[in-house]
Amino acid sequence: MVPTQLSSKRKTVLSGVQPTGTLHIGNYIGALSVWVANQQSYRNLFMIANLHALTIPEAVKAESLRQKAREVAALYVACGIDPEQSVVFLQSDVPAHPYLAWILGCCIPLGWLERMTQYKSKASQADTVGSGLLNYPALQAADILAYRADFVPVGDDQNQHLEITRDVAQRFNHLFGEYFPLPETLNRSSGARIMGLDDPTVKMSKSLAEKHRNHAIMLLDKPNEIKRKIMSATTDSGSEVHIEDASPGVHNLLLLYETLSAQDRARVQAQFAGKGYGYLKKALVDVVVAVLQPIQSAYNDILADPQRLDDILQDGAAKANTIANKTLADVRRLVGV
RNA sequence: AGGGGAGUAGCUCAAUUGGCAGAGCAACGGCCUCCAAAUCCGUAGGUUCAGGGUUCGAUUCCUUGCUCCCCUGCCA
Known part of the structure; x- marks a missing residue:
């Protein structure tokens, strides 16, 4: 059932994007184009992080979120991500993510979460802070560890979250037995950091x-x-x-x-x-x-054939579930549930 | 937890006894400039935190809820 390229010895890379806003030229240069270029070198999983998009529920509009998730997936493919070679899927199509996030979250001390600069920054701006905003790193850790990813391509702003992923993996290994490999940052060789056109002192966002x-x-x-x-x-x-x-x-x-x-x-x-x-x-x-x-x-070609996009996402979800469910089963056995 | 204060445009704040919700900055567009900036001209921007009530009429008064700030208490 698992395609051959998924069971090969290539290192696993998980990339996530939130389907909020719209992808811009900075995303393309800094991330997408690099991923496309390295597509053969790794076992790539591209996740549309629509569960993460719920952390600020006031900003969520159901129909828009649904549509954005598809739009991002279509853009990935349009930019050259090959769904035959890589796995493109929606986070919400893999129930093992939130399941694993609960187990990992229980292993994360509150202090780690409260220390996150992204949390502090967003919490200070929001008028109401949901607990999901604080627990965000637990879900992100689950995203990465569900696939036992070797590398995660993240920018500087996400380094702190990747550290918490490593920390919780280590803590889990200590408590329940060596299981998770510790993921590392994947450095982008190009290093092109595109700044805002209207303000070149801040990163294009x-x-x-x-x-x-x-x-x-x-x-x-x-x-x-x-x-x-x-x-x-x-x-x-x-x-x-x-x-x-x-x-x-x-x-x-x-x-x-x-x-x-x-x-x-x-x-x-x-x-x-x-x-x-x-x-x-x-x-x-x-x-x-x-x-x-x-x-x-x-x-536009992809949009003209919605069935094709459905197929891509369904196929991606099936592959992702196969991997993530295996991990989840192992973890459940280790913790005894 | 108790007492007090606050919530209005993206931000900082106005709005007379209860009578068409405004300004500055930011944004957007135009002129200018090799382009941008600055100046000038113009445009747009709102569920007045949410629900209920009084009233011909509520940003304004009453009530409940939510969020934030200050004081006090509780817990170690």
């Missing part, structure tokens, strides 16, 4: 994109939107591009161009040194449009 229209280029943006956003991007009072000591805004534009055009730094330097910022921006518009066009085209 889904949440800011919802508040500031010109913050990020979304993967489904039309060419005229892409042009408007790039042309309005923050630069500085200088008049021409200097690669060496470019201001944050200009540096960000150059980085985008370099990454998306797959050219080396020397070539980019030769192309833009001494040119005006407007010239750089117009060139970048063309590159972005060219990169996104095939993705959007593939996305």
Whole structure:
């Protein structure tokens, strides 16, 4: 039943995304494109974390959440994630996640959870804090450990959560017997960290994109939107591009161009040194449009055949359940339930 | 747990005895600029925390609930 590539010796990688907001060019460069490039090297599981999206229930709209989850899955496939090679699934389709989260949560001291900076930050903003927001790391640990993942590709902001996953795995192993391997951070070789177009001092983010229209280029943006956003991007009072000591805004534009055009730094330097910022921006518009066009085209093809997406998600859920249920059965036996 | 205060646009706050819910900043668009910023011009933005009641009419008064802040108490 388990396909051959799933039982191979390749290292297991679990990636999760919350289906809130919309995927942007920073997600593509920083994460998606890297995953696609490394697809053969690992046994990849791509999870749409729709249970995590419930931690702030005031923001949840059922129909929108349902639709967003499918949209993200479709975009993943459109960006080149191959559902034959990798497992694409919805977190909510694998009941072992919350089950395992309960068991692991019992092994997590409150202090660990209260220390999480993401919790403190979100809790201070929310007017009502649900216990799910605090317990978030338990579910995340379950996500990762259910597949006994070797690697988790996370950004700096998620490092703390991965540490708690390791800590709880260790504590479980100590209490109930060595079972879980300790997952490690998967470093992205490219290291491209794309900043917001409207504010190059902060990382491009889904949440800011919802508040500031010109913050990020979304993967489904039309060419005229892409042009408007790039042309309005923050630069500085200088008049021409200097690669060496470019201001944050200009540096960000150059980085985008370099990454998306797959050219080396020397070539980019030769192309833009001494040119005006407007010239750089117009060139970048063309590159972005060219990169996104095939993705959007593939996305539309997928949407045109909803049955195909259903099949992909069903198939992904079946594969994920097979692995996660095995882990859950082992864990239940170890703790005696 | 008890007492007191608060909750209005994304943020900080207004709104006369109970009478069409506003301003600043942020956002968005335009002019300008190689592009951006700044200035200027313009646009949009709301279940007035939620439910019930009084009233012709409630942001305003009464009641219940929720959330936050301050004081006190309780627990170690």
